[in-house]
Amino acid sequence: MNYENILVNTENNIATITINRPTKLNALNKLTIEELHQAFQELEKSYDVRVIILTGSGEKAFVAGADIAEFANFSVEEGVQLAAQGQDILFNFVENLKIPVIAAVNGFALGGGLELAMACHIRVASDNAKMGLPEVSLGVIPGYGGTQRLPQLIGKGRAMEMIMTAGMVNAEEAHRTGLVNHVVPQAELLSFCNGIAQKIMKNSPVAISMAINAVNANFKEGENGFQTEIKSFGKCFGTEDFKEGTTAFIEKRKAVFTGE
Structure with missing residues (x-):
């Protein structure tokens, strides 16, 4: 554009x-x-x-x-x-x-x-x-x-x-x-x-996105930053990046994240 x-x-x-x-x-x-x-x-x-x-x-x-x-x-x-x-x-x-x-x-x-x-x-x-x-x-x-x-x-x-x-x-x-x-x-x-x-960029894009949201939540009126963190933490367990990150750690290799 x-x-x-x-x-x-x-x-x-x-x-x-x-x-x-x-x-x-x-x-x-x-x-x-x-x-x-x-x-x-x-x-x-x-x-x-x-x-x-x-x-x-x-x-x-x-x-x-x-x-x-x-x-x-x-x-x-x-x-x-x-x-x-x-x-x-x-x-x-x-x-x-x-x-x-x-x-x-x-x-x-x-x-x-x-x-x-x-x-x-x-x-x-x-x-x-x-x-x-x-x-x-x-x-x-x-x-x-x-x-x-x-x-x-x-x-x-x-x-x-x-x-x-x-x-x-x-x-x-x-x-x-x-x-x-x-x-x-x-x-x-x-x-x-x-x-x-x-x-x-070496890290998980989906985790970074959730981290941005969790940090910002602390400064938003009516939002509980701790609760946002807890929910976002849990959501990470359902991502492909979490599976890749933990598997790579166990296998002692570098993770290849897709942002999914």
Whole structure:
């Protein structure tokens, strides 16, 4: 499928989605959000894709925020709809995707860009990355899950400070507080993420999918994460991957998982 604002490449069961609006520092506009949704949806259905890496084009920015010009004159109702639709089709969608998503954060990840990175399952930053939620400096608050996911990752106090000061943190600070998993030189960013993807792909796709669901359940209102884990654990016993994994262990060989 051809896209206007993103590039999608699949190689060796790893799909790379590149947000490609370099003149706008890869800012998220309505079309880009819709295209990202379509791409993630298609890749989730593909049997050839085991891991997705999400990054931005160029060396300056992962995503430098939302395209403010698109919503500067919105009404209250339009603002509510903007946040609700964005969370539904992209941010929550990515968080609950059955396939692991790694954010390769190259450069600025601000506002909606940081919110998108936080929706991914793993975050790796280049050493020149800068991250922040500057929305209050525009008279608004983060609307794509930032007020919820940032405290989950770095704690309430640090999140409050980042949001209320509208300040940015560098890659090392982001790593120290748990906002990102790793920091690497920019030239090594994609190859490092590819290495993580390779490690993931040695394991059972169906078990990984259930693990994502179980971990996310702990943060969903009305869900009991422990009960979700118990049920998912039990479901694993009915999969071909479980039979293959346990048989391979007993036979002292490497398992060959099919994702079934």
